[in-house]
Amino acid sequence: MKLLPITATVLVLACRASAPPPEVVAEPEVTPVRVAPPDTVVSCAEWVQRALANPDIDVTRVAEPKAYEPPPIPRRVPNSVYDKSGKAEISITVLVDTLGKADMASFTVVKTTSPRLTTSVRAAVAKWVFTPAEVMGCKVPRRYKWSATAMRPKRTTA
Numbered sequence: 001m002k003l004l005p006i007t008a009t010v011l012v013l014a015c016r017a018s019a020p021p022p023e024v025v026a027e028p029e030v031t032p033v034r035v036a037p038p039d040t041v042v043s044c045a046e047w048v049q050r051a052l053a054n055p056d057i058d059v060t061r062v063a064e065p066k067a068y069e070p071p072p073i074p075r076r077v078p079n080s081v082y083d084k085s086g087k088a089e090i091s092i093t094v095l096v097d098t099l100g101k102a103d104m105a106s107f108t109v110v111k112t113t114s115p116r117l118t119t120s121v122r123a124a125v126a127k128w129v130f131t132p133a134e135v136m137g138c139k140v141p142r143r144y145k146w147s148a149t150a151m152r153p154k155r156t157t158a
Contacts, residue, residue: 042136043138044137044138044139047135047136047138047140048098048138048139048140048141050140051133051135051140051141051142052141055095055106055141055142055143056142056143057135057140057142058135059133059134059135059140059142060134060135060136061131061133061134062133062142062144063096063100063130063131063132063133063142063144064130064131064144065128065129065130066100066128066129066130066131067128067129068124068128069127069128070123070124070127071124072120072121072124072125072146072148073088073090073117073120073121073148073150074120077150078116079152080114080116081113081114081116081117082113082114082152083113083114086151086152087113087149087150087151087152088113088114088117088149088150088151088152089111089112089113089147089148089149089150090109090111090112090113090117090118090121090147090148091109091110091111091112091145091146091147092107092108092109092110092121092122092125092145092146092147093106093107093108093110093143093144093145093146094106094107094108094125094143094144094146095141095142095143095144096130096132096133096141096142096143096144097132097141098132098139098140098141099132100129100130100131100132101129101130102125102126102128102130102144103141104122104125104126106143107122107125110145110147111147121148125146130144
């Protein structure tokens with residue numbers, strides 16, 4: 001009866017002896033690298049302050065009107081808004097706040113061909129609702145730039 005444990009031990013040793021030696025794998029050389037410390041966490045209040053200091057701050061999402069309602073330029077553009085070359089043009093900037101409203105005190109006309117066109121666009125932008133700009137998930141005020149150009153329709157003769 002004492003042979004059974006000895007036989008089992010001999011079999012285990014015999015199996016280990018017949019197994020091939022383990023393969024030696026060379027470890028790749030590791031080059032240490034410097035890791036930058038994590039960025040400091042910036043609060044939403046801090047992002048708002050940064051955006052107020054720089055209204056053209058880089059953002060992850062820019063402010064955009066949810067709808068151009070009312071339209072900034074009437075369907076039938078009066079002839080008085082076209083310049084001599086037959087072009088009607090306007091370009092504006094306005095600060096959009098964190099609630100999605102245009103701050104009309106910041107409304108600036110960059111270029112226009114007619115004061116009448118400016119009046120129409122100003123009235124429309126004041127009523128628009130915007131999706132506010134965002135940085136890292138924080139709503140921030142951001143300058144919104146908008147422009148439009150139209151050419152006088154050519155008259156057709158019948």
